[in-house]
Amino acid sequence: MFRVLITAAFLLVWTAATFAEAQKGGVVEPSKKLGFGARPAGMGNAYMAMADDATAVFWNPAALDLDRRYELFGQYSKTYFDKTWYNMFAYKHPVGRFGTIGGGMVLEGWGDLTRRNTAGGNIGTFDISKMNFMLGYGKQITNSLYVGSTLHVLREQIAEFSGTGFGLDVGALYRFTHAYVEFSRAYLTLAKAQIRSQAEGFYDQGAQAFQNGDLPRAFAMLEKALELDRDYKEARKLRDRTIDAGRRKGYQFQARAITNGHRAMVEFLRANPPMSLREATLSAWFNRGVELYDAGKLREAIPFFEGVIRHAQSDGITDKLSLGLNVQNFIEPQIKLKTVAEKLPMAAKLGASYRMFDWLQFALDLDLTTVDVHRIHFGLEWLPKSWLAVRTGLDNGDPTFGFGFRFSDLKFDYAILPSSLFDNFQRLSLSYEFGKSQGTVASERLQRGLTHRAKKEYPKAMQEWEEAQKLQPSNPMPRRYMAETRKDYDQNVLAPWSEAERRLAAGDLVEADRIVRSILEHDPAFDKALTAKAHIESTRDTFVEQHFVRGLTEYLIGNLSDAAREMERVLYFQPAHSAARRYLEAAKTRLIEREQFRDRYELYRKGLEEYRRGRWDEAESRLQLLVRRADGHPKAAAVLEQLAQFRQAQLEPDERKQEAARFELLAQAEFLKGQIDAAELLASHSLALDPDYAPARAILQEVQIRRAEEISEKLKLGDAAMNQGNVDVALKAWQEILAREIDHPEVRKRIEAHAGRFLSFVRSMVSESSRLQAGGDPEQALKFYNRALAVDPYNEAAAKGRGEIRSLLLPRIEREYADALGRFSKEEYEPAIATLDWIISVDPDDVRARQLRADAERRNKEKTDLARAQQLFNAGLTHYRNLHFEQAIAVWEMALSEYSSLAGARSLIEEARGRIDQAVREKDLEEKFVTGVNLYEQGNFMKAIEVWEEVRKADPQRKLVNNYLASARQSLDDQIAWHLREGDRLREQGNLLKAVESYQAAEKLHADHPEVRTRLADARSGLATQLAQWMDQGRAAVDAGQYESARAAFRAVLRVDPENAGARTGLNEIDRLSMARAEAERAIAIEGAPVVDRSAEHIAGWLQEADRYRQKVQLAVDQNRTDLAMQRARHVLSLYRQILTLDARHAAARSGETEWARRLEELQQRWKTEKSGAISQYIFSGLGHYQEGRLNEAVADWNRVLAIDSDNVKARDYIERARKKIEKLKRNETE
Known part of the structure; x- marks a missing residue:
């Protein structure tokens, strides 16, 4: 400046x-x-x-x-x-x-x-x-x-x-001057003129209302006029007259304070304070005024234009x-x-x-x-x-x-x-x-251009702005409007048209139509869009049919998102297409359910993977989330419950391995019985304890193979049905696969390949149904309609035809249903099922028939099972009478395992249980008798006598036992007499030690024999001096460090006097000193360290570990895990005995040994009481399956025995025999 x-x-x-x-x-x-x-x-x-x-x-x-x-x-x-x-x-x-x-x-x-x-x-x-x-x-x-x-x-x-x-x-x-000043004046002129024009409109209405005596309306209109233009004197005068007239008539008109539209300016200044650069401030204010003007907010725009002028004039020179x-x-x-x-x-x-x-x-x-x-x-x-x-x-x-x-x-x-x-x-x-000034003309052309743009008349708008630009070359607004319009036109017409062309070429008429409509909204005269619109309308019906077919195919495949999209395309052009609408709603509903299922499935899968890897915390977090989301998830809840038990049990590493093996055996049992899901879960429990346990991994692989085989069978079934023309049967088989595995590629491939056949099948079924219906065969027509609806559930023609025929067949359906109900009450289940099958074939939606059929099928199965249970019971009775107790028990146990929950077989099952007890007792007596015979033949007469005495006490009528008892007693007396004579001979020869051993042999045969006890006591008293000498020799050898000589002396004492405490103490002391010496020698060999006696440290550590395991025994008992409690009790006992090897006089260890030997015996007895029945049941149930050739079921039951008692020899032998037989059968099949 x-x-x-x-x-x-x-x-x-x-x-x-x-x-x-x-x-x-x-x-x-x-x-x-x-x-x-x-x-x-x-x-x-x-x-x-x-x-x-x-x-x-x-x-x-x-x-x-x-x-x-x-x-x-x-x-x-x-x-x-x-x-x-x-x-x-x-x-x-x-x-x-x-x-x-x-x-x-x-x-x-x-x-x-x-x-x-x-x-x-x-x-x-x-x-x-x-x-x-x-x-x-x-x-x-x-x-x-x-x-x-x-x-x-x-x-x-x-x-x-x-x-x-x-x-x-x-x-x-x-x-x-400044360009923005000139342009602001032009906009001010236009804005004020438009405001005055609008205000005059309200003034005219107010004046008319005043003349008609409608004072409230007159006041409202005049207020609006003054709100637009507060300098409108005529409006102000007439408003004041209206207020006075209203006051005389009782109205209380209150003139509002008229604002000047500066609020927008104040808010703008708060957000955008004036800049240090004057040019930037003028530009910002002017642009904001233009924005408000373009938006029709004329009163708000005026202060910005006035502000531009005042701010420009503030330097005293500009303007x-x-x-x-x-x-x-x-x-x-x-x-x-x-x-x-x-x-x-x-x-x-x-x-x-x-x-x-x-x-x-x-x-x-x-x-x-x-x-x-x-x-x-x-x-x-x-x-x-x-x-x-x-x-x-x-x-x-x-x-x-x-x-x-x-x-x-x-x-x-x-x-x-x-x-x-x-x-x-x-x-x-x-x-x-x-005329008008060039600035006014330019401003008016700008306004007309905006009006044309609002009317979508873009060429006219551009022409007006070009003329305005010629009139005012320095005015930025024409360029701005043209640039905005070109950009808007490019964005809303030209660019979308390119996309519309691409969509049309791709056959996507829906999106093309949407784009074309949008283009025509912006430019109704766009020729290319009009041509495209005509093309879309001419091909719409074909498009609808094609995409309905495609949507139905996607629905059948399970591509619900694509199916919904295709049906939406159909409904876009034909909103009244009811089948498409029903498919769309069904797809959306199933899609929501599927997403929920996917979410839950992923949580369960990932949680189970973490569980199998031994990452319990991560697994627990995912599975708990799943339980909360699913409002209870049985599988997840089962895993969480087992996980809680694992945590509570506080398993040691070796215990984990043992438990993993136990769960793997249970998994094998379930797998062999065909319970795939249960086998998978049990194998997962096994891996949760030992992620590297190969047998459990193998079971999971077998589970996957079995499932793949099941899917393969269903695929083959569907292929066969499709080849035979039974499209509905094929689709049902394939959809069963999709229900388990949503995205199975083979199923999707098959359904896509036969998509055309589905619709042609539906058409043929509907056509055939119409022909049969017209020919007077409504029953067969209804079946064909049902087959069509099985493929296309929302087919209008099939649904309508089925409804018409069903109304005709309804009386017969009611009669047939009454007949089936009567047969059901008479327990004639198979005829009832046949009748209900007919009703369901003609009316698949008949809920009553389906429910009654399910009840009839259940009752018929119970009836069949009851007959089978009676057959097994009779077979067992035959074995029992033939004294084949083991076979009888096996058959009855199998009946118990299979039919114990059968309501009609309760009395039979109770009798079988009693017979089993009888058979087990007879079998036990027979086994004991045979055991006594074996002992007798081995020369162990005293034990044989004890066994036979038990048999005679249980069954006094067994004569053979009495004969064997007499013979055994005679043989026992002869043997005792020989040992006494031999002892007397050795004693006379002075060999007191051998004499004592001979008398002790006689004592083993009969501990309470008076003559044996007298002679053994005399011989031992004669050895007292000898024992004292051996004790002295042993102590001397210990002091001299000659541990082997000392051990030989103490052992000689114990052979004569097994209860000699001094000899036992000497042996324990030798063991402790030997360990200390060995440890010292190792330390010296490694580091040259001095000899340190660490027996006290060992004892303290073992005591601490014993206390810890004592608590864990109780945890196992609380969890009803007697087997685990026994294992831990054995470990406690072994710890106390290790302590006694170092310190035979350790009081705590001595009392602990006594206590836990008794506790272990109690646990063993409890375990025997709890599990012997189950072991016996599974052993004999397996034998029953084995005898009937159901080898997998037999192995499954014997695996359950090993899960209870891993050392059960009989179960292992049976399993080995069954597996050999299975392999032999497989070889024969191969050959």
Whole structure:
């Protein structure tokens, strides 16, 4: 700004200096001094930088382009003498973006002048007249700079002499303004005009309501008018009248405070405070005003435009100061009247104007000539009212006055120039502006463009904005609107059309139609979209049929998302397609269920994987989440329950391995019986304890293989059915696979391959049903309809036909159902099932029939099972009577295992249990008898006698036992007598030690035999001295470190006296010292460390471990895990015995050994009580299965025995025999 000021000042000074230097004598054209127009005359002819009307063609042609409106101007002047005249006319005409042209004519002259001769005599009169015709052009070069030129055609006549000349003026105008100020003024004009128009509409309604006496409506309308335009005086007056009239009628109208729309400005300033850069602030405010204007928020937009103007004017120069320059006669005209050509000299006019306020403006001009003195002009214009102007000035020192009136576009101006030399010089001028300014036209074109864009008339909108751009090249809004519209058009028409073409080429008519509709909403005349719309409408029916088929295929496959998508495409074009709508709803419902299932399945799968890896915490977290989400998940709950038991049991590493083996055996048993899910879960328990346990992994692999085999069988079943034309049967088989494995690729491949056959099958079934129905065979027709609906559940024709036939067959269905119910009550289950099958075949949705059939099937199975149970019982009874107790038990146990839950077989089962007890007792007695025989044959007569005594006590009638007892007793007496004689002989020979051993042998045969006890006591007393010597030898050897010799001495004592405490203590001491010596030798060998006796540390550690295991025994008991408690009790006992090997006199270890030996015996007895029945049941149940050839079931039962008792030899033998037989059968099948 300051650079511009300095430049302008330099130009002014340079021009003045140039003209001052070139000043010389000559003639100055009078009109150049008199000026042009009444308004400039009233301001002392200071109008160079202020000219904005048609007179600019005289003053400064550059100013022609300031206010781009059409204008006619005329002036009449009353001059110094009555016979003189000075009048002018002017016109300006904007030519759009090319600028403005103007024309003018000045007429001046003097009449009836006295003509004199050279002697001064009056020889008559003559006239002088001048005409100055001007053609000017002005153009805005930049936002602030205007340039122009005026061509003069001058004609002068004096008496009979006349001449014509041509000249050219060149002008420039520089206005210190800003583009945003000009544009803001244009928007303000438009906004206020639109607001006033809207307000006038409300005013008219309010005035009409006031005249009709509807005061409430009148008040409401007038309030709306004032809310839009608070300066609307007529509306305010009428509102006040309405309030007064309402008060007289009892209304209490309350005028609202009228806001000025500044709230949006305040909010904007809070969020965007004025920037340090003035340009940025003006741009931000102007853009925000335009946004509000475009959005129709005119009242909110006005403060932003006003703010732009005020902010720009705040520097005191912008929109206030203007500088002008006009070089007159730049091309000097020459006029030749007679013989001498007179040249009009060049002159320059410099001017400045300053608008201090909208109502007060100053002007200063300087005339520089080459033939006259320089002239200074000064003036001011005051606007007390918008329609009244008061002017005054100094014209080179002479005062001037004037005033003017403005009535819309009509202006009247008057000026008087007082003169002491001549009469007062008065001027009257009249001008009329019409048309609109270029800025207004540009703004209106912008608005029309917006209107066209709102109507989707894009070409018209672009045309309007292009014209606006031509009118105001520096206005950014046309470019902005065009850029936005092009972008919007590209985004909403051209770019979507490319996508629409791609969709059409791909056959996706739904998306193509949506895009085409969207395009036509933005441009209803877009030819390509109209053509595409016609194409879509012509191919719509074919598209619907194709995509319904595709959707049905996807539904059958289980691609529910794709099925829903296809059905949505069908419904897009045919919303009334009921089958598509039902498939869509079904697909969405199943999709939600499937997503829930997938989520739960993934949680369970990942949780089970973590469980199998031994990551209990991670598994527990996932499975607990699953239980919460699924509101109870049986499998997850089972895993969590088992996991809690594992945690509670506090299993040691070796115990984990043993438990893993036990669960693996149970898994094998379930797998062999065909319980795949149970086998998988048990194998998972096994791996949770030992993730590296290979047998459990093998079972999981077998589970996967078995499931794959089942799926393979169903695939084959479906393929066979499809080959036979039974499409519904094939689809049912394949869908059973999909119910277990959602994304099975083979099933999907098959259904996709036969998609066409599905629909043709449905059509053929419907067609055949219609034919049969018409031929009088409704029953068969109904079956065909049902087959069609099995493939296409929502087929309208099949559903309608089935409904019609069902209504016809309903009486028969009711009769058949009553007949089936009667047969059911008579326990004639198979005929009832056959009848119900017929009902279901003709009406698959008959819930009653399905329920009754299920009950009949269950009852029939119970009946069959009862007959089978009776058959097994009788077979066992036959074995029992033939004294084949083991076979009898096996058959009865099998009956118990298979039919114990059968309600009708309770009495039979109870009798079988009693018979089993009898058979077991007989079998045990038989086994004991055989055991006694074996003992007898081995020479163990005393044990044989004890066994046979038990048998005789249980069954006194067994004569064979009595015979064997007599023989055994005789043999026992003979053997005892021999040992006594042998002992006596050795004693006589002095070999007391051998004699004692012989007497002890007799004691083993009969511990209570009096003669044996007497002789053994005598022999031992004779050995007392010998024992004392051995004890002394042993102690001496210990002291000498000769541990082997000492051990031999103590053992010799114990052979004679097994209860000798000193000998036992000596042996324990030897063991302790031997361990200490070995440890010391190892330490020395490794590090050369000194010998340290660590027996105390060992004892303390073992005691601590024993205490820990004592607690874990109780945990196992609390969990009813007697087998685990026994295992832990054995470990406790072994720890105490290890302590006693180091310290035989350790009191805690000695009492612990006694206590836990007793506790172990109790646990063993408890375990035997708890599990012996189950072991026996599974052993004999397995035998029953084995005898009937069900080898897998047999192995499963014997595996259960091993899970209870891993050392059960009989179960292992049976399993080995069964597996060999299985392998043999497989080899035979292969051969």
